[in-house]
Amino acid sequence: MRLRALLETGSLGLRLLTGEEELDRGVRGVMTTDLRDPGRYLSGDELVLTGLAWYRAPEDAGPFVAVLTKAGVAGLAAGEAELGLVPEPLVRACAEHGLPLFAVTEDVAFATVTEHVLRQVSQERAGDLAAVVDRHRRMMSGGGAGGGPDVVLDLLGSDLDLRAWVLSVTGRTVAGPGAVPGAESAEAKGRPLPDDVRSRLAAAHLTTVRTPSSGHRSHLLTTGGATYSLFPVRGAGPTDEVPGRAALSDWFLVVEDDARDWPEERLDLLHGITQLIAVERERRDAARxxxxxxxxxxxxxxxxxxxxxxxxxxxxxxxxxxxxxxxxxxxxxxxxxxxxxxxxxxxxxxxxxxxxxxxxxxxxxxxxxxxxxxxxxxxxxxxxxxxxxxxxxxxxxxxxxxxxxxxxxxxxxxxxxxxxxxxxxxxxxxxxxxxxxxxxxxxxxxxxxxxxxxxxxxxxxxxxxxxxxxxxxxxxxxxxxxxxxxxxxxxxxxxxxxxxxxxxxxxxxxxxxxxxxxxxxxxxPFVPDDVRRAFTARLLAPLREYDRRHRAELLPTLAAFLDADGSWTRCASRLHLHVNTLRYRMGRIEQLTGRDLSRLEDKLDFFLALRLS
Missing domain, CATH: 3.30.70 (Alpha-Beta Plaits)
Incomplete structure (x- = not known):
């Protein structure tokens, strides 16, 4: 929404003090603060509400306004309940920085302003999203695939500032940044999802679609310091009527945002996006x-x-x-x-x-x-x-x-x-x-x-x-x-x-x-289980029993000896043993099993027994 629309809403009790030429600025959020330096909590385009508790002297105004300007906020609204009229040094500082400044009358609560701004922003974004869906639907109906899912993701990013990807159940990037490895075109720009994040997202998607969910609400995953909302992309095939049946060929839409607080209207529109992507999925499936x-x-x-x-x-x-x-x-x-x-x-x-x-x-x-x-x-x-x-x-x-x-x-x-x-x-x-x-x-x-x-x-x-x-x-x-x-x-x-x-x-x-x-x-793998058990027991059971009673580690020593191709020095080095200690252990193995580890046949039997066990 625009600052001008806020000023024209009489129930909010706003009075413009400076910045008339900046009233066409867009507002994408709202924040209430009385910190001297709220910069680390600002992301830009907010309407900042302040009760002026931070204001103690005229020299406080300039640094506070400079922080807001650097953060790119849309405007500042100061309440008159704390100090009465808004201090003149604050008005001058806002004028110098080109920051619109409003006074909020004492009888209007900040909560009223906040609720109004958030409601208007939500409605406008929902309207923008509806326009995105409608534009992409027209593109698809007029020109086949309309450029595929990358087109609608580009629109989500440019119109709604939403970073999104379409992934498969294996974590493959179907659309969005990273879909074309090494591409540097405008269509492929943006930060790809790391491999480990895509794997976790795919696993989360598969896990959630195995059971019926309510409506088309998204599922959330927080990983790598970011929160992602996952929307299944389902076609109209008969297998979609059985939970989990179509999951192995489905794509899903990933949006880097927390959708839990989204209004139902916006979720409905995201569902429309997934339906459009499903059309492209089915088109590609038919091409095969x-x-x-x-x-x-x-x-x-x-x-x-x-x-x-x-x-x-x-x-x-x-x-x-x-x-x-x-x-x-x-x-x-x-x-x-x-x-x-x-x-x-x-x-x-x-x-x-x-x-x-x-x-x-x-x-x-x-x-x-x-x-x-x-x-x-x-x-x-x-x-x-x-x-x-x-x-x-x-x-x-x-x-x-x-x-x-x-x-x-x-x-x-x-x-x-x-x-x-x-x-x-x-x-x-x-x-x-x-x-x-x-x-x-x-x-x-x-x-x-x-x-x-x-x-x-x-x-x-x-x-x-x-x-x-x-x-x-x-x-x-x-x-x-x-x-x-x-x-x-x-x-x-x-x-x-x-x-x-x-x-x-x-x-x-x-x-x-x-x-x-x-x-x-x-x-x-094709040795019968009874043969496997008898063979391994005949050779390895005496060693297991001796290890259990004496903690001699004969089995690990035997495995290391065979892995070293029968080399005494390499095996002793890997086990951090003296060669004489190794020879003693191998002699004990021969004594317990009646086998001779200098013979190739006996070495092979032990090797296979360890692999079968």
């Missing part, structure tokens, strides 16, 4: 239909053991859609995920969640993030991830050959141009799932070697572990990179095996990669 269909067709061909030539033909169709303008056949990678829980048996929610994970540029890179094709089959979700083809080393054929020249490449014009057999490493499944050469210039997202299970897990573990419903687990496995259609079936099986390895681990969100399938890690 073609990619989902391509992934479904490829998966069906793999399940029916279709000939590689038929799969290659389908991949030739998929490549331009997933990586337009690539110019050569991409490499492919497969990610398999499963969401176990009573609500997630059909795989659709898992597909939505896997899409969201792979949309994060931290996991797949900004160039690939929105080109992944994901489908679902039974209770699992399967993602087909395209990666640009790597140049292959020349083996005496002259120059280099790109991915189109790899064996069974999807768009290879002539099979006779395939690279020599020595250039292709056979996997356990008889495919060409060969690791790519190392990335000479690593950067964000996947390198030439493709996606990494640890990177995927790091991006989503915190919000999902804290926010998924009790009894729900997410596990996923990542295959190696393949360069041809003939390798895709092996990649799918590889990803499924890796997911089973992840499922055997403790934790609500677990992942495993193809590199783990070439070690004992692949075998241990």
């Amino acid at each position: 239909t073609v990619r989902r269909r391509l992934a479904t067709e490829v998966l069906e061909l793999l399940h029916t053991a279709a000939p590689p030539a038929e799969i290659a033909a389908r991949l030739r169709v998929a490549a331009p859609v997933l990586l337009p303008g690539l110019g050569s056949a991409p490499q492919w990678q497969v990610v398999v995920a499963r969401l176990d829980g009573v609500r997630y048996e059909d795989g659709r929610e898992c597909r939505s969640l896997l899409e969201e994970i792979l949309l994060d540029p931290r996991t797949t890179g900004a160039d690939t993030a929105d080109r992944v094709a994901v489908t679902h089959s039974g209770g699992e979700a399967v993602a087909l991830v395209p990666l640009p083809a790597l140049p292959q080393r020349d083996h005496g054929t002259g120059g280099t050959a790109d991915g189109a020249d790899a064996p069974d490449a999807p768009n290879a014009p002539d099979a006779s141009r395939a690279a020599p057999a020595a250039d292709v490493e056979e996997s356990a499944y008889g495919t060409d799932a060969a690791p790519a050469p190392p990335d000479p210039t690593p950067g964000p997202g996947p390198g030439p070697g493709g996606l990494d299970a640890g990177t995927l897990l790091a991006a989503v573990r915190e919000p999902l572990e804290r926010g998924l419903p009790e009894g729900t687990r997410l596990t996923f496995g990542v295959s190696a990179t393949v360069r041809s259609a003939s390798g895709l079936h092996g990649a799918l099986e590889e990803a499924r095996h890796a997911r089973r390895v992840a499922a055997a681990r403790d934790g609500r969100v677990c992942a495993a990669g193809h590199e783990e399938l070439a070690s004992h890690v692949l075998l241990l």
Whole structure:
């Protein structure tokens, strides 16, 4: 509201003493103070009310007004109850600083002025917000998406001074500062939310949407010294009728403000904002239909053991859609995920969640993030991830050959141009799932070697572990990179095996990669429980019992010895022991178990027993 409107409100009893030329200043709040220096409590554009208790001498007026001017307040209103007429030195100081000064008659309480100002400001901001909603709705109806959610966030910031972001359930910034990593344009300006704050916000959102809430009121989270209000962005799909069902594909709106004191009208208008953002979410979801269909067709061909030539033909169709303008056949990678829980048996929610994970540029890179094709089959979700083809080393054929020249490449014009057999490493499944050469210039997202299970897990573990419903687990496995259609079936099986390895681990969100399938890690999860217990008890029970009675720490010493590859000096150094003490402990272990730690077989048995325990 304007100062002029306050002066024209007769019930407030305001009388202008100086500053007539500044009456068009806007008022965004009100503060009552009698401190000599209230500067640290002012944020600008307030109407300051004072009873003049701070005023003791004429020289007090100048410093007080200077503080208010520096803080950028809209005006000063002085009560006449304490000193009668407002002191002339205060009037002169306000005139010198260009600060409007009002006198408040003795029969008008400051509470009356405060209530009027706050009510008017609230109504005006609600009206401004209504205009924001209406402007964005017109933009959307007249031009498709209207620029997406970034447009409405820009309007919230410019018109209402509200800092806001749209986040996903994994903490990905969908819109707002930080949505485009490294962008410095006017649209992307502003302070991004730190990774840890986004993770906590996503976890809080998931936790609150699991149970029905009253209306569309926001949820609050105070973290990092700031308070954020969280508004769910829900579409009109049938799954939204069941609490928690749509949460795994929802976005949510974050506003850096405390919405608990907002009037109902303003909350209604914020709900309108979320509905507009939901339209954009559904538009983007619909845009993935073609990619989902391509992934479904490829998966069906793999399940029916279709000939590689038929799969290659389908991949030739998929490549331009997933990586337009690539110019050569991409490499492919497969990610398999499963969401176990009573609500997630059909795989659709898992597909939505896997899409969201792979949309994060931290996991797949900004160039690939929105080109992944994901489908679902039974209770699992399967993602087909395209990666640009790597140049292959020349083996005496002259120059280099790109991915189109790899064996069974999807768009290879002539099979006779395939690279020599020595250039292709056979996997356990008889495919060409060969690791790519190392990335000479690593950067964000996947390198030439493709996606990494640890990177995927790091991006989503915190919000999902804290926010998924009790009894729900997410596990996923990542295959190696393949360069041809003939390798895709092996990649799918590889990803499924890796997911089973992840499922055997403790934790609500677990992942495993193809590199783990070439070690004992692949075998241990599938050892039957009775065999596991018998094996570990036979080897380790005597040591546990001895440690319990004597506090000898034989088990930790054994584990450290094996971790040091049997090196006496390295193990003693890590344990801060004398080598003779270490030798004594190892001798006691051999005596209790009847094993010889100089024999490779006995070392291996102990190693596996510790891993199984």
